[in-house]
Amino acid sequence: MNTNDQIREAFAELAARAPVPDRVAAGIAGRSRAIRQRRLLLGAGGAVAAAAALGVPALFLWPGTPSTVDELLSPVRWRGYPMPFTPSWLPDGFNITQRRVTTGRPGPQRREWHLNPLHLHPRVQLELKLGGPSPWPSASTVDINGTPGWVSHSKYSASCSWQPFEGIEMRVSVAGEPDEPDTDRGAQFAETVVRIARSTGVGHVEYLRPTMSFGWLPGQVPLRLAFERHDRPDGSGEMASAFISGESRRVIFAGVFDRLDDSIRLEEAQKTTLRGRPAWYVPPDPQTETQGPGTFVVELADGRWLFAATDPAEGGPVVTKDDLSRIVETCRLD
Amino acid sequence: MPRGKHSSDVTFDEYLSHRLAALLRYATVVTCDPHLAEDVVQEVLARAQLRWQKISRLDMPEAYLKRMVLNEFLSWRRRRSAMHVPLAREPDAPDPAEAISSRDALLRQIAMLPPQQRAVLALGFYEGMTDAEIATFLDCSESTVRSHRSRALSTLRMVQEVGR
Incomplete structure (x- = not known):
C-alpha cells in the first residue's frame, strides 16, 4: 500500500469518528x-x-x-x-x-x-x-x-x-x-x-480555559483549586489558586502576569534560580505579612513574571519556603 | 440533496436531514478533531440558517457550506495557534487492530501539518477534488495546490521513513 492509499484510508477512518x-x-x-x-x-x-x-x-x-x-x-x-x-x-x-x-x-x-x-x-x-x-x-x-x-x-x-x-x-x-x-x-x-x-x-x-495549574501542592488538607484570568491596565495575567475546601479563603496562589506588582521589591530580594531562569526570593515582611514563607518571583523567558505566595489560614496547609520553591518549579504553564 | 428537488426548493431542515452527516464527516476530516468539527459545523450552520434563502439559491450550496466550514476552521487556527489536536480514541474504545494504530499515527502526523496543506490533502484524498477544483475552493492557484500537496506528502513520507 502506498502513502496515497494510506492517507485515503486514514481519512475514511477519521470520517467514521464524526459527531452524531x-x-x-x-x-x-x-x-x-x-x-x-x-x-x-x-x-x-x-x-x-x-x-x-x-x-x-x-x-x-x-x-x-x-x-x-x-x-x-x-x-x-x-x-x-x-x-x-x-x-x-x-x-x-x-x-x-x-x-x-x-x-x-x-x-x-x-x-x-x-x-x-x-x-x-x-x-x-x-x-x-x-x-x-x-x-x-x-x-x-x-x-x-x-x-x-x-x-x-x-x-x-x-x-x-x-x-x-x-x-x-x-x-x-x-x-x-x-x-x-x-x-x-x-x-x-x-x-x-x-x-x-x-x-x-x-x-x-x-x-475560561486554564493556561496554568499547580503541579505539586502540600497534601495535608483538601484544597479547592481555581483558575483566574485578570484583565487590568496595571497588569494582566493568569493565576492558579488553592482554597481551603468549602471556604473562600485563598491559601496558596501562583500567577503569571505581564507586569510585576509594585509591592514586590526585587532590589531587596535574594537572587536565586528557579525553572532555569533568574528568580528572587522575597522574605516575608514582618510588618505586613503573617507567618507565610514569603514570595518567589521568576522572570520568564517571554518577559512575563511568575510569582507564588501563600496566605496562611487556620485549618490551611503549612507551607514552608522549600514547599513554595517546589510549587514554583512544578507549576504548569501553557 | 433530496431527489427531484432543485436546491432552491430545499428547506434548511431538509438539507440538514439529508446532508448534515456528510458535512460533519467532511469537517472531521478537515479539522482532524471530531469535537472541533461539531462546533465548527454548528457555528457555520447557525449562520447559514439565517441566510438560507440566499444560500439555497446558489448552484452548489453544499460547496458553499464546505467552504464556510473550512474558513471557520482556518480562522479558529488563526485564533488559537497552539490548539490541541486530540486524535486518540476514547479510552473505552480500544484499537481493534494494529492497522488502526498505524492509521492513528498517520492521522496524528496529518493533524500536525499546516492547515492549508492539510486542507489540500482532505479535499483531494477525501473529497476527490481535482487540483483545479481545490484551487477554486481555496482561492489560490493550481501550482499553490500542488506545492501544498507536495510538501505535505514529503513530510508524511519522511515521518513514516523515520518511524520504520
Whole structure:
C-alpha cells in the first residue's frame, strides 16, 4: 500500500469518528438565536450596545441543554470551563477585570467588571455558587425570568440572588463608592442588579480555559483549586489558586502576569534560580505579612513574571519556603 | 440533496436531514478533531440558517457550506495557534487492530501539518477534488495546490521513513 492509499484510508477512518448529526442539529437553533441576539446587541443604540461592545463577553450556546450541575460546569475539551449565566446587559462602560472558575470538579465561579479597573469601585460582581438560594432576611422578592429572586440594597450597594438551575445559586451585586457623602443610590443599584440578572440565561455562556495549574501542592488538607484570568491596565495575567475546601479563603496562589506588582521589591530580594531562569526570593515582611514563607518571583523567558505566595489560614496547609520553591518549579504553564 | 428537488426548493431542515452527516464527516476530516468539527459545523450552520434563502439559491450550496466550514476552521487556527489536536480514541474504545494504530499515527502526523496543506490533502484524498477544483475552493492557484500537496506528502513520507 502506498502513502496515497494510506492517507485515503486514514481519512475514511477519521470520517467514521464524526459527531452524531442529531446532537449537532439540536444545537443549531440555539446558536442561530445567539447570533441574532449578538447582531441585535451590536446594532442597538445606547446602553445595551455599549455594554455589548465594552464589557460583556461573546456568548456561546451549548449543543444541547444541560440537565445536571456536572453537565453545566464540566470543561469542554478545547474551550475550557463554561461560565454560564453570562449577562447580556451591563451598565455603560463596565469592563471585565476578573474571571475565576473552580477547576477539577464543579465549584464556585466569579466574575467582576469595573468602570475604572484601577479603582475598586464601582464594581459589578457575578457569583455562581453550588447549592440552594440563601437570600438576605431583609430581601424583597422579584421575578428573574420566571424564577423567584431576592434583591436587597444598602446606600452604596445592592445584590440580587436567584436559583436559575437546580443546585446553582447566582448572585449579582453592584457596589458604588462607599465614601460618597450624603448619597443613597441603593434603589438605583437595586434596579441595576435586577436588570443584569434578567439579562442572563442558562445558554449564555463564556468559557475560561486554564493556561496554568499547580503541579505539586502540600497534601495535608483538601484544597479547592481555581483558575483566574485578570484583565487590568496595571497588569494582566493568569493565576492558579488553592482554597481551603468549602471556604473562600485563598491559601496558596501562583500567577503569571505581564507586569510585576509594585509591592514586590526585587532590589531587596535574594537572587536565586528557579525553572532555569533568574528568580528572587522575597522574605516575608514582618510588618505586613503573617507567618507565610514569603514570595518567589521568576522572570520568564517571554518577559512575563511568575510569582507564588501563600496566605496562611487556620485549618490551611503549612507551607514552608522549600514547599513554595517546589510549587514554583512544578507549576504548569501553557 | 433530496431527489427531484432543485436546491432552491430545499428547506434548511431538509438539507440538514439529508446532508448534515456528510458535512460533519467532511469537517472531521478537515479539522482532524471530531469535537472541533461539531462546533465548527454548528457555528457555520447557525449562520447559514439565517441566510438560507440566499444560500439555497446558489448552484452548489453544499460547496458553499464546505467552504464556510473550512474558513471557520482556518480562522479558529488563526485564533488559537497552539490548539490541541486530540486524535486518540476514547479510552473505552480500544484499537481493534494494529492497522488502526498505524492509521492513528498517520492521522496524528496529518493533524500536525499546516492547515492549508492539510486542507489540500482532505479535499483531494477525501473529497476527490481535482487540483483545479481545490484551487477554486481555496482561492489560490493550481501550482499553490500542488506545492501544498507536495510538501505535505514529503513530510508524511519522511515521518513514516523515520518511524520504520
